[in-house]
Amino acid sequence: METVEKLREQEVVRYMQPLREGGSLPALVEADDTYKYVLKFKGAGHGVKALIAELIGGKIAQALGLPIPELVFLDLDEAFGRTEADEEIQDLLRGSHGRNLGLHFLSQAMTFDPAVTEVDSLMASKIVWLDAFITNVDRTAKNTNMLMWKKELWLIDHGACLYFHHSFTNWEQAAITPFALIKDHVLLKQASKLDDINSFFREILTDDTIKNIVNLIPEEWLLWEDGDYSPEQLREIYFNFLSKRLSNSEIFLNEAKNAREKLI
Template structure:
């Protein structure tokens, strides 16, 4: 029943493929300390639970931007991704929190944050227990090479099994070029050496097919619609010379350029796989 309610909710968004809902966070339930960014499980005013990624954490709004872009590109390409929402924190939220670290995090995260629908009962994907078919594995490896996602490894697969289906989560470590913001055009045309550590690389025997099929789907219009989802206040960076509009344009150009040169990172992934098998 839980799954039916969730799917009914997201299916109702079919006419607004690139429009995210906004919810208000009502109750902080518990921190999820798997990573350094201190995401948390929380209740929202739509009576659903969400994993909240906070703009006041480690990499700030850049991690939220990567999660948003990566998650929505993955969803558009047909992967199962928990619904992403904008999660609003009122300025009074968290004042009663006893943990000072968490209280500071919440104070620094007032306004819009990112929420992923909580998949109750989901379990982490275990490559030892479950083997993914070559086509799916190749598509996921291609996606992560395109997004320069360094965080889908044996150590941290960032995939869940929920109701016997594979779901992709947590793309916050993608698009790492934005942490230096130097020579981004050159970076867009490079291979992706970290793909050698991808948990699904051994099964990814159809990378050329994945490149051919997925590249065609990501039209400039689709990429622009996804990048336009980024809230403007997530693009106001301390010390940045560019305006929010200029920063948004860099994200869009990076994605377009990288897609145009997809054969570079596709070959890198193929070569890395050959060295494993």
């Protein structure tokens, strides 16, 4: 069975500052390994589902060789944040005790600007294919969710992908949707090698790789109050969704290619 690198587990020791971008209110924190991380809280916004999307989307990107900051499980002790003066932040911390998710902080990184930095067709095709596969709605010109760090492009923030899991009414149908929102992708115009990338990535993402990624989801993130599924059943649904979507990749591939033709 193919292996997927497991996440390190660290304890948060210092809340440094909120990063007031979007609705999830992530924060810059320091962990007990002395490194700084962008912490995504399970008590914020869409809760654990956003963390699951961040974890799966990020690990798939990593498996495909795309650059993302290291993902780390970050634990919050029950006593953490009691002295925080901001009530909103205190509530967020109180609702996030236990396991959360962090991304290694890329110090002095700059937000990717498509008007300043040109992305080659191969990299653009890889990123567009990834986002069409994981149904990532959040890589647009208004919000690229990419950084330039040490003259390299880095992908961040996959919490808005896999949006089918916010309803779970028909994951089978969701798995074969064309994903029309790919038309708004910031790199679509440059993505001229989608067919080549599709063949290449389908060889990399085996069932074993997908299953190993899904198995990284902590059980406490799968104990949903608004559903009747067990953690094992939820992992199976995530695996089946991704596996079925991959085996039908021509559906989202053709959608992306047709949307690109309208731009060029």
